[in-house]
Amino acid sequence: MNIPLEHILLLSAVLFSIGILAVISKRHAVVVLMGIELIFNAANLNLVAFSRHDPQLLQGQMFSLFVILVAAAEAAVALAIVLRVYQYFKTANLSEVVTKEQ
Amino acid sequence: MALVVLLLPLVGFLVLFPLGKRLPRQGDWLGIGLTTIALILSGWLYSQTWNTATFHSRSTWFSLPGSSLIDFTAGILIDNLTVLMLVIVTFISLLVQLFSVGYMHGDKGYSRYFSFLGLFTFSMLGIVLVDNLLLLFMFWELVGLSSYLLIGFWFHKPAAVAANKKAFLVNRIGDIGLLLGLFAFYTYFRTFDLEALRALIGSGNWQGGSFITTYALHNQEWMVELGPIFLTVAGLGLFLGCVGKSAQFPLQVWLPDAMQGPTPVSALIHAATMVAAGLYLVARCYAFFTPEALIVIAIIGAITALIGALVALTQHDIKAILAFSTISQLGYMVMGMGTGAHDAALFHLSTHAFFKAALFLNSGIIIHAMHRGLHHHHLHLDAQDIRNMGGLRKAMPLTFYTYLIATAALVGLPLFSGFLSKDAILSGSWAWAQTMSTNGNSLYFVVPIIGFTVVLLTAFYMARHMWFIFFGEFRASFSVQDLRVGSGQEVERIMLFPVVLLAILSLGIFFSLNPLSFGSSWLMQGISLNKLSTSYILADELLQAVQVQDAKNHTLHLVFGVLSTLLGVAGVSFAILKYRHKTAAQLQQEEPQNKLAQLSQQHFRLNEFYDKAFVRPTMVLAHTLYRTDKCVIDYVLNNGSKTLVILAKIVAWFDRWVVDGLVWLVGALSKVVGRLGRGLQNGKVQSYYAYSLFGFILLMLYIILF
Numbered sequence: 165m166n167i168p169l170e171h172i173l174l175l176s177a178v179l180f181s182i183g184i185l186a187v188i189s190k191r192h193a194v195v196v197l198m199g200i201e202l203i204f205n206a207a208n209l210n211l212v213a214f215s216r217h218d219p220q221l222l223q224g225q226m227f228s229l230f231v232i233l234v235a236a237a238e239a240a241v242a243l244a245i246v247l248r249v250y251q252y253f254k255t256a257n258l259s260e261v262v263t264k265e266q
Numbered sequence: 267m268a269l270v271v272l273l274l275p276l277v278g279f280l281v282l283f284p285l286g287k288r289l290p291r292q293g294d295w296l297g298i299g300l301t302t303i304a305l306i307l308s309g310w311l312y313s314q315t316w317n318t319a320t321f322h323s324r325s326t327w328f329s330l331p332g333s334s335l336i337d338f339t340a341g342i343l344i345d346n347l348t349v350l351m352l353v354i355v356t357f358i359s360l361l362v363q364l365f366s367v368g369y370m371h372g373d374k375g376y377s378r379y380f381s382f383l384g385l386f387t388f389s390m391l392g393i394v395l396v397d398n399l400l401l402l403f404m405f406w407e408l409v410g411l412s413s414y415l416l417i418g419f420w421f422h423k424p425a426a427v428a429a430n431k432k433a434f435l436v437n438r439i440g441d442i443g444l445l446l447g448l449f450a451f452y453t454y455f456r457t458f459d460l461e462a463l464r465a466l467i468g469s470g471n472w473q474g475g476s477f478i479t480t481y482a483l484h485n486q487e488w489m490v491e492l493g494p495i496f497l498t499v500a501g502l503g504l505f506l507g508c509v510g511k512s513a514q515f516p517l518q519v520w521l522p523d524a525m526q527g528p529t530p531v532s533a534l535i536h537a538a539t540m541v542a543a544g545l546y547l548v549a550r551c552y553a554f555f556t557p558e559a560l561i562v563i564a565i566i567g568a569i570t571a572l573i574g575a576l577v578a579l580t581q582h583d584i585k586a587i588l589a590f591s592t593i594s595q596l597g598y599m600v601m602g603m604g605t606g607a608h609d610a611a612l613f614h615l616s617t618h619a620f621f622k623a624a625l626f627l628n629s630g631i632i633i634h635a636m637h638r639g640l641h642h643h644h645l646h647l648d649a650q651d652i653r654n655m656g657g658l659r660k661a662m663p664l665t666f667y668t669y670l671i672a673t674a675a676l677v678g679l680p681l682f683s684g685f686l687s688k689d690a691i692l693s694g695s696w697a698w699a700q701t702m703s704t705n706g707n708s709l710y711f712v713v714p715i716i717g718f719t720v721v722l723l724t725a726f727y728m729a730r731h732m733w734f735i736f737f738g739e740f741r742a743s744f745s746v747q748d749l750r751v752g753s754g755q756e757v758e759r760i761m762l763f764p765v766v767l768l769a770i771l772s773l774g775i776f777f778s779l780n781p782l783s784f785g786s787s788w789l790m791q792g793i794s795l796n797k798l799s800t801s802y803i804l805a806d807e808l809l810q811a812v813q814v815q816d817a818k819n820h821t822l823h824l825v826f827g828v829l830s831t832l833l834g835v836a837g838v839s840f841a842i843l844k845y846r847h848k849t850a851a852q853l854q855q856e857e858p859q860n861k862l863a864q865l866s867q868q869h870f871r872l873n874e875f876y877d878k879a880f881v882r883p884t885m886v887l888a889h890t891l892y893r894t895d896k897c898v899i900d901y902v903l904n905n906g907s908k909t910l911v912i913l914a915k916i917v918a919w920f921d922r923w924v925v926d927g928l929v930w931l932v933g934a935l936s937k938v939v940g941r942l943g944r945g946l947q948n949g950k951v952q953s954y955y956a957y958s959l960f961g962f963i964l965l966m967l968y969i970i971l972f
Contacts, residue, residue, distance in 0.1 A: 187952070188959075
């Protein structure tokens with residue numbers, strides 16, 4: 165089954181836009197992180213799709229594996245930060261996180 | 267010594283003016299005493315100097331820095347002329363003060379009067395004594411000031427105030443000329459010193475029509491080259507000062523008005539001080555006049571003599587007649603000066619001083635008596651109008667005889683002093699006319715002919731004067747005997763003494779041992795030109811010729827003497843014939859009949875002419891200027907200021923709305939921008955992210971599209 169490239173790019177753009185929307189408009193830090201994952205996935209989808217036309221096969225897939233890896237690490241760090249922020253501010257709502265007065 | 271004479275009257279002024287009221291008898295004894303001492307000292311000086319030596323002391327007065335300036339000197343010059351004037355001035359001043367004791371008795375300003383007389387005498391003595399034109403000018407102005415004070419002595423009388431203002435202003439016109447003359451001589455000769463000036467004139471000579479002289483100044487040679495016209499004009503400038511002070515045509519209008527002052531003051535002004543000052547100036551500066559200037563002087567003198575005599579013919583005021591007579595006689599003297607009869611003019615000045623002072627003091631006695639009589643009978647007639655007098659001969663015999671002697675001297679009858687001096691002037695002017703007309707122009711004879719005419723006129727008006735006052739019936743409606751002070755006494759004795767003395771001195775015997783010939787007069791010999799100035803004078807050649815001519819006229823002198831006597835007698839008899847058959851009522855109503863006589867009574871309308879020609883235009887000009895100032899300048903200023911206010915308001919509006927608005931706009935803009943920027947930096951991570959994304963998209967669009 166051969167899916168044309170345009171469809172995949174379109175899906176990737178939709179995913180990217182949804183991710184961006186989530187990052188910009190959502191208040192909860194965890195949801196923002198979920199948006200970031202969506203953007204990564206849109207990028208991964210592009211990489212995998214383009215790798216079909218790559219003369220050296222698997223190069224794109226390798227990149228997407230790295231991205232998934234880095235994203236997992238990043239998510240772990242980010243979640244840790246979110247937890248610390250929640251502990252400190254008693255909220256995970258980004259608009260309520262304000263630098264405390266010294 | 268001379269300084270003491272000079273300062274004594276000044277002391278009198280300085281003491282009397284502030285303190286006079288508190289002194290016993292209001293201090294008149296002080297003024298009189300000081301003048302007496304001054305007279306005695308003058309007499310002593312006279313005996314030391316007359317015909318012996320010229321005494322001259324000079325010291326540096328002040329010096330100004332500058333290479334072209336000599337130190338200014340001040341000094342005293344005493345020669346025959348000076349001592350003669352000293353004696354005349356102090357003598358007349360003394361007699362006038364004595365007379366005033368009676369005349370001014372009971373006047374509110376009694377001590378002020380004596381202090382002013384002191385100032386007047388002081389300034390006149392100053393003019394006589396100084397050796398320097400600058401100092402002379404200072405005293406000249408002092409004479410002007412003191413005459414101003416004395417003429418306006420009764421300052422509550424408007425006429426007196428107007429008269430002193432007029433005298434002062436008219437004299438200023440003359441002074442302008444005098445000042446210009448002084449400047450001219452100083453500019454070229456760098457000195458005011460009379461002796462030095464005379465020496466400079468003497469050392470110069472005529473080359474090719476211009477006058478050249480050299481002098482050393484700070485070891486540097488200066489050469490002055492002057493055209494004859496310059497010297498003539500400068501000399502005439504000096505003469506203009508004399509025209510003002512000595513009341514010459516056309517500036518004589520102040521003198522008749524000056525009789526508004528007390529009568530003794532008139533005597534002093536007319537006889538010895540004020541009017542003599544002008545003539546004295548001409549005599550002192552005689553070396554500086556060119557022949558052309560002398561011609562002008564002679565003509566002015568002749569015109570003045572004629573006009574004065576003509577106007578005196580028809581006056582009714584006792585003092586007005588005498589005032590115009592003074593103008594006429596002064597014209598005579600100036601004519602003498604102009605015609606080269608320098609000594610004769612001064613001789614006439616001296617004799618005139620005595621008999622005119624006598625006449626004025628006498629008229630003072632009469633006015634005084636008239637006032638007393640009119641006051642006694644509560645009548646309001648003019649005490650000075652001769653039409654209200656008459657027949658005073660019987661009531662006041664002593665006054666009558668003294669008046670008669672002085673009048674005879676004025677008319678110039680033989681044996682009286684006026685005869686001698688008048689004949690001297692007449693013969694001098696005749697000789698001058700002869701000399702001048704050698705080139706065939708006989709117009710110059712007009713001057714001596716005017717002189718003879720004036721003799722006739724003088725005789726007529728003085729005879730008329732006497733007739734109205736002393737003969738016929740008394741025309742005021744009370745007994746003439748009421749004019750007397752008391753039985754057996756016609757006037758206060760202290761007033762009679764000076765008058766009698768002056769009348770006696772009007773006799774010719776005191777001036778010349780031969781009362782019929784002026785040539786043998788000691789006085790005239792003493793003040794002749796070659797005694798006064800040994801040096802050269804500008805008009806020397808002419809004067810030599812005139813003197814030679816005069817000396818040749820032996821038979822003519824005799825003819826002149828007889829002729830002038832005849833003219834005098836003719837004038838007197840003509841007057842007597844004219845008025846003898848008039849009744850008292852006719853005399854009282856006497857008015858000038860024809861147009862010419864009216865013109866003469868109104869002083870040829872000269873005052874009116876000056877009023878129209880100079881005073882009115884000045885007033886109109888002043889009014890116009892005032893109106894221009896009010897209407898145009900003030901209008902422009904007012905509206906200008908209004909316009910300025912409007913303009914300022916516009917500017918203020920512009921400032922507030924445009925300039926301030928711009929500034930405000932800039933401020934507001936930056937505020938808006940600042941608010942905008944602040945809005946961007948809201949501390950929210952998501953918005954920053956959105957901005958950077960937005961920017962990234964813009965960047966991408968830019969890269970893709972361009």
